[in-house]
Amino acid sequence: MTLQSINKLKLTKRAVENIVPHPTKRISLWDTEISGFNLRIYPTGRKTYFLQYRNLFHSTHKIKIGVHGNITAEEAREKARQLSLKISLGEDPAAVNKEKKKQNTIGDLAREYLELHAKVNKRAKSIKEDSRIISSIILPRFGKYKLESITSHDLQKLHRDLSNTPYLANRARSLLSKMFSLAKEWGWRADNPVLGIEKYQEEKRDRWLNDEELQRLWAVLDKYNHHLTTYAFKLLLLTGARKGELLQSRWEQFDLEKGIWTKPSHLTKQKKKEHLPLSENALVVINELKKFKKEDTPYLFPSKVGNQPLQEIKTFWKRVIKEAGFEDVRIHDLRHTHASHLVSSGLSLSVVGKLLGHTQAATTQRYAHLADEPLRQATSLFGDKLKKLTSKESNSSQ
Secondary structure (H helix, E strand, C coil): CCCCCCCECCCCHHHHHHCCCCCCCCEEEECCCCCCEEEEECCCCCEEEEEEEECCCCCEEEEEEEEECCECHHHHHHHHHHHHHHHHCCCCHHHHHHHHHHCCEHHHHHHHHHHHHHHHHCCHHHHHHHHHHHHHHHHHHHCCCEHHHCCHHHHHHHHHHCCCCHHHHHHHHHHHHHHHHHHHHCCCCCCCCCCCCCCCCCCCCCCCCCHHHHHHHHHHHHHCCCCHHHHHHHHHHHHCCCHHHHHCCEHHHEECCCCEEEECCCCCCCCCCEEEECCHHHHHHHHHHHHHCCCCCCECCECCCCCCECCCCHHHHHHHHHHHCCCCCCCCHHHHHHHHHHHHCCCCHHHHHHHHCCCCHHHHHHHHHHHHHHHHHHHHHHHHHHHHHHHHHHHHHC
């Protein structure tokens, strides 16, 4: 059937399959029975069914029904009839389809989370970690899912699949919970499907250096007094500071006469300004750092490239712990070592918590078992005295 002389016919299987496409033009044929039902024929031979209609506002719209071959003429006709009925009742199928296409995916939520929340409220290190979890775990699993389609069951299965890495599983759970919480605030979703998913029990790392290990570490560090990073490790140990706080610290934050380090709020984990008293030993190390001071940078630990603070210190740390004979000591364990020795020497958990910048007592509670040591030493005083007394009585009676 050629298309030169017709533009209307009943769109049946036989009629559609007998149509010969125009070699250069796209042609539309209109059904004689259902108003607006039409077939578009392309020069390539592709034939697509549409329904054209006017909505309540008298705007003309065209909605795609399907491609011939994927859908039969009878199926297309029936779908056109159903759509026409809905239109007659006041529904606008094109608007409904447009709204469906606009539904947000988990990928959309991830982008908005990073832009509107993470980059505004979190530190660079935390943003990097969130981005890593999103790109490696969340998006591969749910990236194209519509936000409304994700169920608590879906998220529970993800949590289960990460059970071999409980720490990572819990971080992913917390991140998803925050993302869905924001989606709820933004009106993107009515609930938070993460709620009710229990966190895995995490074994807190409890590694800190004892007296003998401290001697070995300090001896190795003293060998590298010509190396800037040496002083970073010494100050981390002497102050209990977090690595990021120290590496980004500036000379202007230190009052060496009063022995105070004022940490600005943007550097601290709790986003609060902190005033940390410095020991005499810490002040000695800081004064020694002056030999590395550069006029064109404000940082205690300047990078060799540009006006930036030192970034990478893990490589040198590996050399240090290897020479000290350690296999399982991280840079962050210097902070644990600082706190553990303070607590075991008799300082209260509340005082140690303030020195570490903890705002919640529960955070410092991990060191609670070490607070028993001074008590044990105190009770031993009387026990040792009683032992001597009883030994003397025993000796005198002989």
